[in-house]
Amino acid sequence: MTERKPDFADLLMLESVDRDIFRGLCHDGAPMRAFGGQVAAQAQVAAGRTVEPDRRMHSLHGYFLRPGRTDAPIVYLVERIRDGRSFTTRRVSAVQDGETIFSMSASFQRPRDADETHQREAPDVPEPETLRRWWGPIDEAPEYRPFLLIDIRSTTGVPGRAATPPIAAAPGPADGMPRQNVWVRVDQVLPDDPLLHVCALTYLSDLTLASTANLPYMALPGRLDIVSLDHAMWFHRPFRADDWLLFAQDSPSADSGRGLSRGMFFTRDGLLVASAIQEVGLFRR
Template identity: 45%
Template sequence: MTDSLTDLLDLEDLDADLFRGRPADTSRPRVYGGQVAAQALMAAVRTVDPDYVTHSLHSYFLLPGDTAVPIIYDVERLRDGRSFATRRVVARQHGRPIYYLTASFQRPEEGFDHQDVMPEVPSPEEGVDMIALMVAGGAPEADALAKEWSALDARHLGTSLRGLPEDKAHPARARMWIRINERLSDDPVDHLAAFTFASDMSLLGATLSAHRTNPAKVQMASLDHTIWFHRPFRADEWWLYDQVSPSAQGGRGLAHARVFTQDGLLVATVAQEGLIRPR
């Protein structure tokens, strides 16, 4: 479970700024986007002075990943400044790029501080097990995802169609609590990578939350993925994934999410656009 996730994110050093990530044990036909994003982030982190912390990543999914073979991560050192460092990572399989990531790192400093207020929501214990909900609803690949996401504990709180109060300003919303289900190390990098792995699991579902459609009848794929890390947090303690989809059009849906700890601290913001094409 958590050990398998930790092993998945422990890359093999091949050469200077060149790494190999092992494939996940999965029956799905393509690599889960959160896996390649988290492994690429770990590759970038390996090339940065530990005095710098990750503050953002921006990425594009180019081709479906092959689940049967490892992924090669090639890191380019774009900048090493006094306050910021920047890395670009290309993930390759079969000699072709399947994913690009640019990550920015900052030496910690003091500055202005404010944040949004966390919405009032039920506790994680009042949520519904996300995997059980997917299996009961006949979601495609539900059994395979249950295996792939076995390190995650996700509790569904509701969507715009069911469970959340009406908000006419935001017709497509979804909320859930997530955590890594077993204790991680105290290394902050492990928590950033584990969070990155989990962050891809429900955003496209949020883009469909205003539409009464069966997900099995929708072709879905992540196109890009962005995370801004605001404050340190532990991925193995509950965090609220407060998701809103401001727009869907042209076979694509956009979602962004605020990430809060249980005590109301805003720790990250995530954004993703993906393919949501009716079959």
């Protein structure tokens, strides 16, 4: 029998334990360490399950407090901070073995029309069909196979790996900032659930954002461990995470063992749909 290809939605599936209490499992992002993007996305799912369906998540602010494990469930505890006429606020604590490993605040809004609208122009980059796919077969590390559900194509090389010329030398303003641009999408059709697409984008954002701060230091001797410290996202306009999105990233600062990365997601039509900022710890071994 052929093994069923997993659905991306399965990665965000949670069990309802009690009112405002949910439980899930995460796959590896590093050996025996839960992938932070999945933890954050599952926390979003937990928050969204306690909110009226006419509200759309527009922002999240999360802190990675301890590494999560992949061999034990994670319990998500939701606090109902506020239910207003236009905005709803939730706080989520992800707990494993009695300790909080991730804390997140999320805000939801009832959609409304507005006359005020502007956005940054999307960068001019090659189309995704002209670029090499990042993921190949993952035979040596089967625990990473969930990542095969994601299609990533870099306009400047393979994100987070050595390239010729170096990715850090990607064209851009001479302002000293490392940059990388990648096209990303979930490589299967997702259900028409706005919350699922928002959570999927958080998962996608954690795949390359941290490596942007590391680009100038890849040639230095020794091993550099990258640990996510916090993660924030803003969702500006509706989108689908199973359509191609251009993730334009840069890193304006690194100091004191911390690196800051930021990125913007654009549709193929140039519409800015979301923004992300992440600070990571850079630890040389």
